[in-house]
Amino acid sequence: MINLTKIVAAILVLLALALGGYAWVLSRKPPPPPPAAATAGATPAKTALAPTFPVVVAAKPLPAGQAIPADALRVEQLTINPTGAFKETAPLAGRVPVIDLGAGSPLLEGQLVSGLALRVSEGERAVAVKADEVMGVGNKVQPGDFVDVFLMLKSDSKDIDRSQARLLLSRKRVLAFGSASVDGLASKADKNGNSQQRAEAARTAVLAVPVDDVNRLALAENSGRLLLALRNPTDMSEPDPKLFAELPTALQPVPPKRGEPPRAPLEGLDRAQAGLTAADFVTGGKPGALRAPTASVRAPAATNSSASRGGLQVEVIRGDRSETIRY
Structure with a gap:
């Protein structure tokens, strides 16, 4: 029994020595690096491997409403690729931002002017007029077509002979008709994907009109009925503007000062600002051609015939007709 106890005690002593030696060996090894240090060391490696994208940025401030010059753009490598960004500067030269850009x-595409405004040429304006099936050639007019605009002026039943129809504008481009437009905007579609832009009756037609003809179109739509006449796009014929005198303007330009040369005829925005009057537009500027029915009493001329009769003369003016009645 005593020998067994000695054996167990010896085994425990040897086990204690072994554990003490193992502990000493572990104390000699260097401690592992902290987790924070390992993370900090791995961050630069990840940054170096992040992908970059070519993105066009403004090289200098770009004000809204002004065309972008080619030297105001540059391409930079960015770690982000925004939606609507551009990779090249060439397509952006001449575009117009809608907001100020630093x-x-x-x-981005959404920051630039787009839509129908880009389809209007310099010196033109996009003007909408009322449309229906008859006015729009049975709704067969499509964006991009060229049309002649005719005007129908109908007088009242008493002076129906004074009604007139004439060509108002020749070879004008249709920018939009109803919901269809030349700017390429997506039209309405049904659940099967079929276009619905022709299903609805067109209520407006948008025409590209020279700015100095906008007054004529506005007065024509307000005074009578417009009619679009569809024409072949290869037909380039237009009326000779020299055959008819220009209509007088509503505003008279300031006469030149003494010694100054005569001013050139009004054109473009200057003529548009001068405007037109409804009377001159209807009559073509003919003096006295459009007067309300009035009656005027004139004193008899001092002639032998009127004196011998001893009566008065009354001149009755009805429109462009005049009648003298003696009594």
Whole structure:
């Protein structure tokens, strides 16, 4: 029994020595690096491997409403690729931003003027007029077509002979008709994907009109009925503007000062600002051609015939007709 106890005690002593030696060996190894240090060391490696994208940015401030010059753009490598960004500067030269853009700002499609305004040429304006099936050639007019605009002026039943129809504008481009437009905007579609832009009756037609003809179109729509006449796009014929005198303007330009050369005829925005009057537009500027029915009493001329009769003369003016009645 005593020998067994000695054996167990010896085994425990040896086990204690072994554990003490193992503990000493572990104390000699260097401690592992802290987790924070390992994470900090791995961050630069991840940053270096992050992908970059070519994005066009503003090289200098770009004011809204002004065309972008080619030297105001540059391409930078960014770690982000915004939706609507551009990779090249060439397509952006001449585009117009709708908001002010600071230097270094990425240019996005939504920040630039788009839509129907880009289809209007310099010196033209997009003007909408009322449309229906008859006016729009049975709704067969499509964006991009060329049309002649005729005007029908109908007088009242008493002076129906004074009604007139004439060509108002020749070879004008249709920018939009109803919901269809030349700017390429997606039209309405049904659940099967079929276009619905022709299903609805067109209520407006948008025409590209020279700015100095907008007054004529506005007066014509307000005074009578417009009619679009569809024409072949290869037909380039137009009326000779020299055959008829220009209509007088509603505003008279300031006469030149003494010694100054005569001013050139009004054109473009200047003529548009001068405007037109409804009377001159209807009559073609003919003096006295459009007067309300009035009656005027004139004193008899001092002639032998009127004196011998001893009566008065009354001149009755009805429109462009005049009649003298003696009594």
